[in-house]
């Protein structure tokens with residue numbers, strides 16, 4: 001075999017049989033990583049050192065910013081969290097050229113049972129938080145999937161899940177932020193204190209300052225979710241019931257839908273309950289041997305009748321984590337096979353960060369060419385039209401549908417109504433496009449134009465192909481620009497949002 005033939009062969013194995021690397025190396029390393037981080041969190045809590053250490057850790061962030069301030073300020077600032085650890089497919093190229101500020105704040109600081117809030121440092125993950133809150137009978141108002149999403153990333157970006165039709169996006173139930181600004185000062189902001197900064201932080205992608213803690217609203221939690229599955233075989237029927245359920249006066253606590261073809265899908269509505277009723281069976285969907293959730297949902301479509309199940313609370317919150325929605329089937333095609341699940345299911349899923357770290361160039365190229373990872377947010381009345389456009393342009397199934405409320409707050413998400421909120425739907429498209437004529441840039445740009453024209457938004461963890469002008473038309477920069485103008489050194493320290501999320505600064 002020549003060197004070229006060996007390289008081609010290796011590339012073929014890495015692309016077509018990535019599961020070999022994942023099983024032999026990534027799953028065992030992921031397990032070690034999980035054990036280490038669980039032990040570390042446990043020790044920190046037992047020593048009760050986290051709250052006391054917070055002020056010292058914030059001072060360390062301040063002193064790094066002040067050191068930059070005292071220098072020639074020829075570079076800009078970003079967090080030192082490596083791109084491969086972040087929960088998006090891409091990595092920021094700017095991490096290599098900007099001054100990296102270490103914001104290693106990983107702890108849950110305080111659970112305030114009286115005011116129903118939790119104060120967290122930015123690297124606290126959703127998995128860690130739901131584990132901490134559950135024994136107290138509490139939960140975040142919205143728990144964004146996946147487990148490894150961080151408070152910092154969700155505050156600076158956004159978070160959405162199946163209770164967002166009631167509570168809104170992650171920013172809507174955050175009550176206070178503590179930030180280190182570009183002049184090295186520490187400020188707190190809330191709707192009453194520094195409100196401009198408070199409303200400009202969400203969707204700012206770390207371009208106003210470094211988040212060091214956030215106070216987040218929690219809600220009472222019960223042990224189970226009573227989950228009702230309703231299959232539909234006509235898009236207009238599904239869309240009609242989806243909208244009806246989302247906007248009604250007393251909605252179910254959780255709503256989502258999965259579309260399996262353009263005309264068929266399952267609408268799921270859920271409510272917290274303390275006891276398992278006799279109208280459905282108990283289904284611990286988070287157990288290592290359980291079938292992947294989206295596959296279970298698909299069965300309700302095949303059965304074609306309404307069904308009820310009782311699901312443990314945390315299993316529900318993290319229902320799409322074990323299969324990364326349906327993305328893991330491309331990496332481990334037999335991952336949902338009963339033999340695999342019973343023997344090795346407990347090792348799943350591999351860490352997203354390790355998958356990113358070990359991703360071969362050939363896989364990146366393949367994903368660039370023929371893989372979509374996008375969440376488009378459109379006013380819910382355009383749902384049916386949007387699905388038709390997505391079908392024509394991309395044709396990827398399943399599609400995730402999640403209703404959410406955007407409150408009429410100042411900031412980057414401006415809604416076109418005088419009412420105090422507007423209902424949107426997140427259309428999540430993850431997979432290999434089957435539409436004829438699909439071409440990554442032109443097809444995505446057409447979808448982006450559709451979303452913008454219909455007063456929608458694009459989630460920025462995904463690839464955006466908009467120009468700066470188009471981006472500024474999608475997101476209202478009025479308050480954001482005002483805040484950047486008013487904060488000392490802010491424009492020297494941080495680029496605009498577009499400067500951190502556009503396709504050319506990510507690889």
Ligand SMILES: Cc1cc2nc3c(=O)[nH]c(=O)nc-3n(C[C@H](O)[C@H](O)[C@H](O)COP(=O)(O)OP(=O)(O)OC[C@H]3O[C@@H](n4cnc5c(N)ncnc54)[C@H](O)[C@@H]3O)c2cc1C
Pocket residue numbers: 038041042044045050106107108109110111127128129131132135136
């Ligand atoms: C700051 C804080 C204050 C709390 N106050 C109370 C209280 O007043 N009364 C009460 O009854 N319970 C309180 N709890 C929750 C209670 O301690 C939980 O039952 C606890 O997390 C379970 O501990 P465990 O020994 O079973 O560990 P595990 O069950 O292994 O821990 C649960 C998980 O919680 C996370 N976790 C726990 N502590 C921390 C931490 N300090 N930093 C980061 N992650 C962490 C970790 O991810 C860990 O894996 C509090 C928890 C925290 C974090």
Ligand SMILES: NC(=O)C1=CN([C@@H]2O[C@H](COP(=O)(O)OP(=O)(O)OC[C@H]3O[C@@H](n4cnc5c(N)ncnc54)[C@H](OP(=O)(O)O)[C@@H]3O)[C@@H](O)[C@H]2O)C=CC1
Pocket residue numbers: 077078079080081085086087088092103122144145146148149150151152153154156157158159160161205206207209210211212459460461500
């Ligand atoms: N269910 C959901 O809602 C899902 C949401 N997502 C998206 O994933 C992203 C979150 O992923 P995650 O890995 O947690 O975050 P990332 O590390 O991807 O961070 C996202 C952005 O927030 C900035 N940021 C993070 N922490 C801080 C901080 N302490 N101070 C200042 N800026 C900060 C980062 O800045 P920098 O570049 O300087 O590091 C980056 O620009 C969000 O964009 C979210 O919308 C993804 C999947 C599901």
Ligand SMILES: CC(C)=CCC[C@@H](C)[C@H]1CC[C@H]2C3=C(CC[C@]12C)[C@@]1(C)CC[C@H](O)C[C@@H]1CC3
Pocket residue numbers: 087088089145160324325327352355356359363373375428430459
């Ligand atoms: C619910 C919302 C709003 C978004 C869900 C997005 C996820 C489906 C993606 C977020 C990060 C993505 C990554 C991958 C698949 C899709 C996501 C989980 C990979 C695992 C795909 C394979 C690559 O080699 C690594 C990717 C890491 C990020």
